[in-house]
Amino acid sequence: MAVPILKQGDVLIASIQSALTDVDLVELRDALVEKVSNYRTRGVIVDVTALDVVDSFASRTLRDLAHMIRLRGAKMVIVGFQPDVAFAMVQLGLTLEDISTALDLEEGLAFLGTQH
Amino acid sequence: MSESDYPKIPQRPSRDETASTLLSELVAHLREHRTDLRQEWAQRITKARLLTAMTEEEVFTEATAVYDQYVEALETGTFEALQAYARNLSERIIPRGVETDEVVGIVLLLRDVLARSLFAKYQHDFAKLNRILDAYEPAANRIANTVAVGFVQERERIIREQQEAIRELSTPVLQVRERLLILPIIGAIDPHRARQLTEQLLHGIRATRGKVVVIDLTGVAAVDSSIANHLVQTVEASRLLGATVIVTGLSPAIAQTLVNIGVDLGKMNTVGDLQGGIEQAERLLGYKVVQFVHDETPPAAPE
Numbered sequence: 173m174a175v176p177i178l179k180q181g182d183v184l185i186a187s188i189q190s191a192l193t194d195v196d197l198v199e200l201r202d203a204l205v206e207k208v209s210n211y212r213t214r215g216v217i218v219d220v221t222a223l224d225v226v227d228s229f230a231s232r233t234l235r236d237l238a239h240m241i242r243l244r245g246a247k248m249v250i251v252g253f254q255p256d257v258a259f260a261m262v263q264l265g266l267t268l269e270d271i272s273t274a275l276d277l278e279e280g281l282a283f284l285g286t287q288h
Numbered sequence: 289m290s291e292s293d294y295p296k297i298p299q300r301p302s303r304d305e306t307a308s309t310l311l312s313e314l315v316a317h318l319r320e321h322r323t324d325l326r327q328e329w330a331q332r333i334t335k336a337r338l339l340t341a342m343t344e345e346e347v348f349t350e351a352t353a354v355y356d357q358y359v360e361a362l363e364t365g366t367f368e369a370l371q372a373y374a375r376n377l378s379e380r381i382i383p384r385g386v387e388t389d390e391v392v393g394i395v396l397l398l399r400d401v402l403a404r405s406l407f408a409k410y411q412h413d414f415a416k417l418n419r420i421l422d423a424y425e426p427a428a429n430r431i432a433n434t435v436a437v438g439f440v441q442e443r444e445r446i447i448r449e450q451q452e453a454i455r456e457l458s459t460p461v462l463q464v465r466e467r468l469l470i471l472p473i474i475g476a477i478d479p480h481r482a483r484q485l486t487e488q489l490l491h492g493i494r495a496t497r498g499k500v501v502v503i504d505l506t507g508v509a510a511v512d513s514s515i516a517n518h519l520v521q522t523v524e525a526s527r528l529l530g531a532t533v534i535v536t537g538l539s540p541a542i543a544q545t546l547v548n549i550g551v552d553l554g555k556m557n558t559v560g561d562l563q564g565g566i567e568q569a570e571r572l573l574g575y576k577v578v579q580f581v582h583d584e585t586p587p588a589a590p591e
Contacts, residue, residue, distance in 0.1 A: 253529055255529065259522075259525045262525045263521060269524075269527075275531070276530075
């Protein structure tokens with residue numbers, strides 16, 4: 173199932189609606205990287221509010237995505253981690269330490285707004 | 289010659305001298321000598337310096353009740369009433385500071401007082417004494433057991449209630465400014481409390497849109513390595529929710545524990561005390577605190 177990607181000025185917003193399979197994650201990654209190239213995007217927000225589970229594959233894919241986007245000169249921020257999901261992830265050692273995170277969409281936009 | 293001059297020939301128990309008849313005989317004896325035996329018991333309690341938290345009148349009243357319950361239990365062979373009484377008694381005396389050894393002590397004293405009374409009564413008929421004791425022993429053991437266990441169960445129930453009450457008091461997440469939360473922790477942290485703390489913090493960050501959290505550990509002397517690890521994970525999970533965490537008030541013991549578990553302290557934002565932590569948090573959030581010179585009137589607070 174494709175994840176909707178919205179454009180707001182020079183920011184792309186990917187809003188995950190439901191659980192993603194490994195294939196969906198890879199497709200999302202590739203779609204975002206392509207769009208970043210096409211639109212001269214400055215920032216990408218990935219909204220994971222609807223995710224109940226983030227496993228090591230998802231975590232690795234998100235990290236790859238962040239690195240690929242950075243190589244294109246853009247910043248990525250993940251928003252909307254649920255409290256239970258966040259704690260489950262850190263217990264598995266998936267801390268996503270080098271990736272920016274924010275509470276929600278509003279915060280994510282504010283964060284990117286300060287990153288020029 | 290009177291009957292008592294002839295030594296009694298040990299007889300085989302007649303058919304109706306079953307354990308229950310013996311018990312009835314025993315119970316009758318205990319009821320007959322109730323006043324004396326109870327008095328003797330109360331005196332021995334005082335002499336052994338037990339139940340010092342209670343007055344003499346109180347000891348006597350309770351002794352009376354226990355004595356009667358004891359004999360009742362011997363007679364009926366049922367122990368529910370005794371158990372209920374033991375718990376009731378415990379509920380009343382535990383807050384007065386009565387200890388387990390005192391309760392066990394007085395029950396064993398009663399057992400002794402009654403046993404000696406039996407020895408005195410049946411001293412001329414050793415075989416009968418033996419049979420009486422055979423009937424008495426198991427019942428007496430069961431009684432001592434019931435009372436002691438009742439007391440201990442009541443203590444455990446009180447401890448559980450107190451623990452629950454402490455946990456409920458324990459981990460408030462306080463908002464002191466827009467986007468600034470403080471989590472002051474006081475006392476020992478057990479695994480249950482640690483989980484509760486994390487849950488309250490993470491949900492608190494979401495609910496108040498917290499951007500900076502100050503976790504103050506001034507009131508915590510030490511933690512073991514699994515709790516230390518849990519705290520680090522709490523900090524990391526908070527970060528995933530977009531919040532910055534400042535940890536303050538680390539005691540030398542906790543600092544040592546963190547080093548021992550291999551925490552990269554470069555990644556942890558720590559400040560010595562709570563005041564310093566709040567000041568740093570305010571800076572991060574862009575607040576500036578200005579103090580008025582003493583002869584200026586500070587502006588009125590907003591309505």
